[in-house]
Amino acid sequence: MENNLPEVWRTGERTLRFSFGEVISAEIYKSVHTFTEFLNANWKHFIEEIVPSYHTVTVFFYKSSILDKLNMEKLLAKWRSYKIDCIISxxxxxxxxxxxxxxxxxxxxxxxxxxxxxxxxxxxxxxxxxxxxxxxxxxxxxxxxxxxxxxxxxxxxxxxxxxxxxxxxxxxxxxxxxxxxxxxxxxxxxxxxxxxxxxxxxxxxxxxxxxxxxxxxxxxxxxxxxxxxxxxxxxxxxxxxxxxxxx
Missing domain, CATH: 2.40.100.10 (Cyclophilin-like)
Incomplete structure (x- = not known):
């Protein structure tokens, strides 16, 4: 089963925000939690800080120039098949x-x-x-x-x-x-x-x-x-x- 793709937009010189919708729910929270772990595993060397919330994940990068080099298409394709179950046990x-x-x-x-x-x-x-x-x-x-x-x-x-x-x-x-x-x-x-x-x-x-x-x-x-x-x-x-x- 494929994971839902978050919406992505730039919120500052060094920040991206990934949104999984507007609903407050355990299912959305699980996606947010797992996506945070996923980003840490894939972009750890780029990231200064990750701030998860109810339904968004905000990422702060070390340099603004990093954002121009990111392969977002490749990242989201990888996320589609990422195992989301058994992460929170x-x-x-x-x-x-x-x-x-x-x-x-x-x-x-x-x-x-x-x-x-x-x-x-x-x-x-x-x-x-x-x-x-x-x-x-x-x-x-x-x-x-x-x-x-x-x-x-x-x-x-x-x-x-x-x-x-x-x-x-x-x-x-x-x-x-x-x-x-x-x-x-x-x-x-x-x-x-x-x-x-x-x-x-x-x-x-x-x-x-x-x-x-x-x-x-x-x-x-x-x-x-x-x-x-x-x-x-x-x-x-x-x-x-x-x-x-x-x-």
Whole structure:
């Protein structure tokens, strides 16, 4: 079976972008992930950096003159028959404890009104899924997660907040994510996690990476406070919430 060919266009003096469409899906992400590995294998000596996203792969080359010498036709012909299966066989699964109770769920009432569902149903729909971390961006360590249940799609706030606390779980449009640090933001706040998914107190500040699986699990206020205390006593590591799984 042949792989889908991406659209290609030049986005700067030293950059190319490959697009696999506009849809956010596990299948597109798999193509993006595999195409990134494919480019690394075939153009490694030309490439300074590769930046994958939901459905695009942006490539930064060492020199602008390299782009004029690339044989794009040959590369894409090779990609057509590249084996895309069995590339992603395992992943880390991170369990994120979330308190969906007051004072951490400022916009749950708004969501109930907009989508016509009870609080318990919203929490269930949000926490029953296993999400894929498609990319890290917007803020240091901010995970963009795919596969949000369509029943939870809700518009961003008309007026973004100036301060959203770190650990906040939000929904904006067809996406959900975690604010790793305090920042402005316009997503609907539905809960908060005591885990520090970004911390400069660790040798590696970033707890999550593209390709991780992520599962939200509801906790009470008391459980939230207990985990928060443990995090402070254990150098902010979340290793105890990570396991390796087959996919």
């Amino acid at each position: 395992s992943a880390r699964q991170v369990t994120i404890p979330v308190c969906y109770e007051e004072p951490y769920c400022e916009d749950l009432t708004r969501m109930q009104r907009l989508i016509g569902r009870a609080k318990d149903e919203i929490i269930h729909l949000h926490s029953q899924k296993i999400y894929t971390v498609y990319m890290i961006g917007f803020l240091p360590g901010f995970p963009y997660l795919g596969d949000l249940d369509p029943k939870l799609f809700v518009p961003r706030l008309d007026k973004p907040r100036l301060k959203v606390p770190k650990g906040t779980i939000g929904i904006g449009g067809n996406q959900t994510g975690i604010y790793p640090i305090e920042s402005p933001g316009g997503w609907n706040i539905i809960g908060r996690t005591p885990l520090e998914i970004f911390s400069i107190k660790r040798s590696n500040p970033f707890s999550l990476k593209a390709g991780d699986r992520l599962k939200f699990t509801p906790v009470t206020n008391a459980e939230y406070e207990e985990i928060e205390r443990e995090m402070k006593n254990d150098w902010h590591t979340i290793d105890g919430f990570i396991e390796e799984v087959d996919i």
